[in-house]
Amino acid sequence: MSAQLWVSVVQIGCFFGMVALGYYLVLEGADLFNFALGPFAMFSGLSASWLMAEQGWPLGLAAVLGIVIAAALAVLTEVALVRPIDARTDGGELPSLIAVVAVLFAVEQLAGTLFGRQLRPGRSWLPDTSLDLGPATVDGQTLILIGCTLVSFTGVWLWMRRSKYGRILRAVGGNREAARTLGMPVGRVRLVAFALAGLIVGLAGQLFSAKAGVSFQSGFGWALSGFLALVIGGTGSVWAPLVGGLLLALAQTLVPYYLGSASLDYAVLAIAILFFALRPNGLFVRKVRV
Amino acid sequence: MTGTVLLEGTGLGKSYGGVRAVDGVSLRLSAGEVLGLIGPNGAGKTTLVDLLDGAQPADQGTLSIRGRKLTGPPSRRARSGLARTFQHPHLALDLTVRENILLGAAAPALAGVGGLLRGLAAGAVRPAGKRFDAVVRQVAQALELGDLGRRCGDLTLGEQRLVEVARALAQRPSVLLLDEPFAGADAAGITAIADAVRAVRAEGCGIILVDHNVDVVASLVDRILLLRTGTVVFDGDPAECMASAEMQDVYFGTGGENVVA
Amino acid sequence: MNAVSTTRKAPPGLPGWARSAETGRVLGTLALTLGVIAWAGGDLFRQDLAFLGATYALLALGMYLPFNLAGTLSLAYSAYVAIGGYAVGLVGTKTGWPLPVAYLLGALASAALAVVLGFATRRLSGFYLAAVTMLFGVAFQSFLLDAKDITGGAVGIGSIRPLTFFGGELDRHGFIVLTLLIVWLVAVAIDRIRRSPFGVTLQSSRDVPAAVEAAGVGVPALRLVALGVGAAIASLGGGLFTTANQTIGPDTFTLSLVMLAIFMPLLGGQGSAWGAVLGAVLVVELTFNLQIFERSGSLIFGVAVLAVLLIAPRGILGYTGQAARFLRERLTRTSRTPTEGAGR
Numbered sequence: 001m002s003a004q005l006w007v008s009v010v011q012i013g014c015f016f017g018m019v020a021l022g023y024y025l026v027l028e029g030a031d032l033f034n035f036a037l038g039p040f041a042m043f044s045g046l047s048a049s050w051l052m053a054e055q056g057w058p059l060g061l062a063a064v065l066g067i068v069i070a071a072a073l074a075v076l077t078e079v080a081l082v083r084p085i086d087a088r089t090d091g092g093e094l095p096s097l098i099a100v101v102a103v104l105f106a107v108e109q110l111a112g113t114l115f116g117r118q119l120r121p122g123r124s125w126l127p128d129t130s131l132d133l134g135p136a137t138v139d140g141q142t143l144i145l146i147g148c149t150l151v152s153f154t155g156v157w158l159w160m161r162r163s164k165y166g167r168i169l170r171a172v173g174g175n176r177e178a179a180r181t182l183g184m185p186v187g188r189v190r191l192v193a194f195a196l197a198g199l200i201v202g203l204a205g206q207l208f209s210a211k212a213g214v215s216f217q218s219g220f221g222w223a224l225s226g227f228l229a230l231v232i233g234g235t236g237s238v239w240a241p242l243v244g245g246l247l248l249a250l251a252q253t254l255v256p257y258y259l260g261s262a263s264l265d266y267a268v269l270a271i272a273i274l275f276f277a278l279r280p281n282g283l284f285v286r287k288v289r290v
Numbered sequence: 291m292t293g294t295v296l297l298e299g300t301g302l303g304k305s306y307g308g309v310r311a312v313d314g315v316s317l318r319l320s321a322g323e324v325l326g327l328i329g330p331n332g333a334g335k336t337t338l339v340d341l342l343d344g345a346q347p348a349d350q351g352t353l354s355i356r357g358r359k360l361t362g363p364p365s366r367r368a369r370s371g372l373a374r375t376f377q378h379p380h381l382a383l384d385l386t387v388r389e390n391i392l393l394g395a396a397a398p399a400l401a402g403v404g405g406l407l408r409g410l411a412a413g414a415v416r417p418a419g420k421r422f423d424a425v426v427r428q429v430a431q432a433l434e435l436g437d438l439g440r441r442c443g444d445l446t447l448g449e450q451r452l453v454e455v456a457r458a459l460a461q462r463p464s465v466l467l468l469d470e471p472f473a474g475a476d477a478a479g480i481t482a483i484a485d486a487v488r489a490v491r492a493e494g495c496g497i498i499l500v501d502h503n504v505d506v507v508a509s510l511v512d513r514i515l516l517l518r519t520g521t522v523v524f525d526g527d528p529a530e531c532m533a534s535a536e537m538q539d540v541y542f543g544t545g546g547e548n549v550v551a
Numbered sequence: 552m553n554a555v556s557t558t559r560k561a562p563p564g565l566p567g568w569a570r571s572a573e574t575g576r577v578l579g580t581l582a583l584t585l586g587v588i589a590w591a592g593g594d595l596f597r598q599d600l601a602f603l604g605a606t607y608a609l610l611a612l613g614m615y616l617p618f619n620l621a622g623t624l625s626l627a628y629s630a631y632v633a634i635g636g637y638a639v640g641l642v643g644t645k646t647g648w649p650l651p652v653a654y655l656l657g658a659l660a661s662a663a664l665a666v667v668l669g670f671a672t673r674r675l676s677g678f679y680l681a682a683v684t685m686l687f688g689v690a691f692q693s694f695l696l697d698a699k700d701i702t703g704g705a706v707g708i709g710s711i712r713p714l715t716f717f718g719g720e721l722d723r724h725g726f727i728v729l730t731l732l733i734v735w736l737v738a739v740a741i742d743r744i745r746r747s748p749f750g751v752t753l754q755s756s757r758d759v760p761a762a763v764e765a766a767g768v769g770v771p772a773l774r775l776v777a778l779g780v781g782a783a784i785a786s787l788g789g790g791l792f793t794t795a796n797q798t799i800g801p802d803t804f805t806l807s808l809v810m811l812a813i814f815m816p817l818l819g820g821q822g823s824a825w826g827a828v829l830g831a832v833l834v835v836e837l838t839f840n841l842q843i844f845e846r847s848g849s850l851i852f853g854v855a856v857l858a859v860l861l862i863a864p865r866g867i868l869g870y871t872g873q874a875a876r877f878l879r880e881r882l883t884r885t886s887r888t889p890t891e892g893a894g895r
Binding site for chain 1: 692860
Binding site: 345365368374380382383390392393395399401409418419457461 | 749765770
């Protein structure tokens, strides 16, 4: 495998890892797989691309607005939808899942209606920089993506250790009922987890859309990849989503290269069935009821 | 009928992470007998019922019904003639009283994959399930349930208890496990449940009755099993039990902060 | 007379009005079905809409027993529909067997697959079934593209021979009649199963599985039966659609179709199997018909789903039914009052 391919693995892996980090935060805070995170990332990238191309906005402003929109969508999802539905259905698992799938669909269609249904190119943040490593070249955008990934993960890691809300989030993920009984602000921590996840995937969507472009339908695939990265990495540590993202990117690059294009999906299915059927307590300890 | 042993358990045990919730309990239930299971909170009463019914697997011990081994999930044990109610009513709140009782009445016909497929096909042809109506009506009358078209979510806790007992009776069990059926029921409800228990006892059913309420239990049961921290501390005549030193110790003793409700 | 008696819920063993309401429901929906057949007529575009609606309806009806009643969400339905379609494609091009054999084979294969996937996740919470079946859907789509010898790869299978009926070829209009009547029949059957002891047990298994177990019905087996039957119905939808179009490809039925199917009963109303059918019709109208002309139908649909989730959890049929009951009660009350006054 050529060295350039490895650069691509790292790039895709960092992106998957960031989306998986978003899943991780929401899972810790709300016991929910927020599949709408993929479309939030798409909305961030697509809105910025549209603002730059159609409205002539400068890159920085468009990017910041895109990220803020993604975070706002995440907060809105929690406040206006997941929370009331959770309250009505007594915290049932399926109703909230269906609610986020509905958000996924609605956000996708909203983006398609607002920004058009064609693929739009993203713009690199550092178009003139590149790092020459001899056998491979790392372009500026990839450098930025790797940097932002490391900053995001380190930031979340520090946040969950040092800050009040971060610590509560860890406690909530460990045992929701106990946390509630102890009078911890479970609801507010949930909201922070949603918002933070929105910010992170918004940033990820910005950075990744410069690689392959972004269309209103990109979000679904991104949501799936982020979910898989989390399945592979597990929820044992803050860094697990990044490991999962890199492994998934590696598999996505290697397996088709050696075994043909469809075998990757077979492998993923087999791994998932194995994991779920044989080790239900391994990866998702917190989803299994006592 | 009276006298033949229906249910027999020996050395039943269950631990949760080192705590022995049920510790070597042996019991025997005869046809036409009401066995009272009493003891303070945390004595292991509900856990014991779960072990009998299969809702939780036992760590140790054996269990037999009419001399045959009783194992497997609750559904298989129900087919051997076991029925139970739950400490907190387990009713489908969106369904009507009739439909909740129908679950008990129709379940034997839906046993196994063959029964399920037959039930599915029969449902498309005869949705009303009228062949179960006689059973449903009979148990509903016995428990004075009134309008069967009400949503269970609209009932009081006491009424929900009645529906749950009715559902268990509709299974036509030979062994009936009642887990605190009187909690939350009003005076009329308590009388109705007590009468229904006496009626099925007269038909040869064996009943295990769990309750905090020692007075109601004492007036209804033939024998009492007193549990404390997972072990049987008394097994015998209700009147003797009430007067026994063990009873005094369990409920009013030095170590216990538990007070009978 | 009728209005008075329908305001009260039926006590058991009062068959009179129950039977007449059931007859009314069956005949009323049959009349609507015939109306759709007449509406489609000879117009090709309308016929396309009708076939799409029928396929969506069978898909939603397939999900109704396991998902809406038993609360088990499988996302492999795109695969089941595709299996039904490819079964028709393979039987119709590689064998001389009559096409109904393909419907049967597709249904059996889908049901077996649904049971296997459900069995693999039987001890886990419902989320895992959703996750595994979703990944299966993705893998199956790759398989359709990859296994070129069987599925024709990206091109799919074309020029499938039409259905013959008593020796003669069934024309497109005749096939519309057949397809819509099948949808009607399945919907009637599913709605009757909903109210039957089996349906009651299924609904109880969603809310209080422990009670269903304790009553003597094994919940895992119950769920597997519902999943299998649902997959078979969805597969039939794919088979009929493929027969109508005489072609099938890997992009005909995708994972996003399942997303739509989840929302159909929500929109139409989960209280009755007919809610799934109504939802399917609305989805075809919004995401297909309106989308072509207005380009915003899908957005309207997405917003409608969110609105239903938030403020109208019983769906359109649920609220129509409630409004009808309310009106009937008002009418009977006002018609009774003067009589009571005269009596005094």
